[in-house]
Amino acid sequence: MRPVAVIGAGKTPFGAFPDRDLRSLAVEAGDKALRNANAAPAQIQSFYLGNFSGPAFVGQNHLAPYVSTALGIAGVPSTRVEAACASSGSAFYHAWAEVASGINDVVMVVGVEKMTSQTTARVSEILAEAGDCSGEMKAGNTFASLFAMIARRHMHDFGTKKEHLAAVAVKNHANGALNPEAHLRKVITLEQAMAGKPVADPLNIYDCSLISDGGAAVILAPLERAREFTNKPVMVLGIAQASDFVALDQKEDITTFPAVRRAGDKAYSSAGVTANDIQFAELHDCFTIAEIIASEDLGFVKRGQGGPYAFEGCTRRDGARPVNPSGGLKSKGHPVGATGVAQICELVTQIRGEAGERQLARHSLGLAENLGGSGATCVVSILGAA
């Protein structure tokens, strides 16, 4: 395997954009990444698209060439990857593997989702297709209710409190307020976060990420060629993807995600770093409890202690190890197929020192964790300054 670098990154703002379609969002992100990498479409040798459910959300399938040709990328392999909310994290992993193994040199990854043309109830139904539709989802569950059951058990086993969950929402909203491309730039108080409209007990509206439209893109190249394109390459130091059961009721213990632990361990080992070395992270806060559990599974804090860890401020932007400086899925927004690559974009922006008002003090080594479903897919990426 040869060393791989991100040579360009670009994304759309995230939000509800009634006038934009899926392809225009994907093309905007792709164009920005091409410009950022000083690359021409003809230089892209392979194209990956991360997208969860274009067919259900907007009635369009065969999405990878549908997007790549619109970007002026012609003739090359063009592949869509679907792994629920980890679709573009997984696309990024496969693009990395293609460059690392030497199959191709310059590979683009775009993640996109267009969700807001559907009602919330219909969005819940489409997202539920990422669960086990022959079991848990037939009972009327949603992803919010699956994570509510995870939260309920975490509270039972470890004494995690509603305040701990709310602290994650407060922190991510404060971070997102500094991000000009975030969907919901609104500072909230702990009292507000505690008193939100109930969604699935114990989760309320402030525990849940947003339904968003948006696209994100990055371009990868072997490190040895990176400086042909940019003087600010960012290294992919370690990356791994892992899997687990789709149905929650098949898991021995729902308060931990084995796929996160496996992907994390492997990514740390290939990067030659430990959890303690990580300076900041983008963790998949589809629900507040998911960020808490990810901080445990990735070894930022001991098992069961993720709630107090967040509540005491360790993950705030002025804390020991900031988590979700972008605002996370909670505030930046969660166009599900775009999320994995958007996390990579935030790492690249922070590592390059280009994050403006939300720039972190320590920013040379960052980790992104992209989760699919209730933990059936996880991709962990560790990026650092080249």
Next chain:
Amino acid sequence: MRSGTVYTETVIYSAPEAFVNEAPYQTAIVTLDGGGRVTGRIEGNRAKIDDRVVEVEERGGVPFFKKA
């Protein structure tokens, strides 16, 4: 009918389209006495983690439990 213990549970207020008219309703993962776990619905009084439940019926492939 099967019986077991509640492993975890929630009450759903924001339901998917097909279940909107039933909200709020309780779902749970139940550890069955015979082994294994199943996801189903709880009817009647709210059940908490570690409560004993018994299956009262199966509707559309979904087990419905109530507190024992």
